Amino acid sequence: MKKIITIAVMLIATVTFAQNKNAKASMEVDGVCMMCKSRIEKASLNTKGVKSAIWNVKTHELRLIYDERKTNLEKIESSILAVGHDVKDKKATDEAYNSVHPCCRYRDNDVKAAH
Numbered sequence: 001m002k003k004i005i006t007i008a009v010m011l012i013a014t015v016t017f018a019q020n021k022n023a024k025a026s027m028e029v030d031g032v033c034m035m036c037k038s039r040i041e042k043a044s045l046n047t048k049g050v051k052s053a054i055w056n057v058k059t060h061e062l063r064l065i066y067d068e069r070k071t072n073l074e075k076i077e078s079s080i081l082a083v084g085h086d087v088k089d090k091k092a093t094d095e096a097y098n099s100v101h102p103c104c105r106y107r108d109n110d111v112k113a114a115h
Contacts, residue, residue: 022051023068026061028088029080032106033057036085039100043083047076 029040037055040062044053049070055062064076077087084096085106091097097107105111 021067021069022065024063024065025073026063027073027077028060029055029062030060030086030106031055031057031104032111033104035101036104036106039083039104040080040085043079043085044076047071047079050076 031037031040034057037057040055041053044050044055044062044064047066049067050064051067052065053062062080064073066076077090080087081090081092082096084092084098084100084104086092086097097105103111103114
C-alpha cells in the first residue's frame with residue numbers, strides 16, 4: 001500500500017511540475033496611444049512562445065504570459081524594439097522609431113502633451 005501511495009504522490013508532483021511552463025512578467029514599454037498598444041501587443045504576440053500580451057496605455061506596463069521553454073524576455077524586448085518602441089533600459093533604433101506613425105512619436109514632448 002505504501003508503494004502505491006508513494007507512486008501516486010510522485011506522479012502528481014511530476015504532472016504538477018510539468019504543467020508549470022508558463023512564466024508571467026511585466027515590463028515598461030514607451031508609447032502614447034491605442035495604435036501603440038496594438039503595435040506593442042502584436043510584436044509581443046508574434047514572438048514564438050508568447051501566449052498573452054496586454055499593454056496599458058496609462059501606465060506603460062506590458063503584462064506577459066509566455067512559455068519560457070520557447071522564448072525569454074530578451075527576445076520579446078527585441079521584437080518590441082524592432083517595431084520602434086523603447087523598453088525600460090533600451091532604446092529602439094532611430095530607423096525603427098521613425099517608422100511609427102507621427103502621432104505615436106512618444107519621444108516628442110508635443111505628442112505626449114496631445115495625448
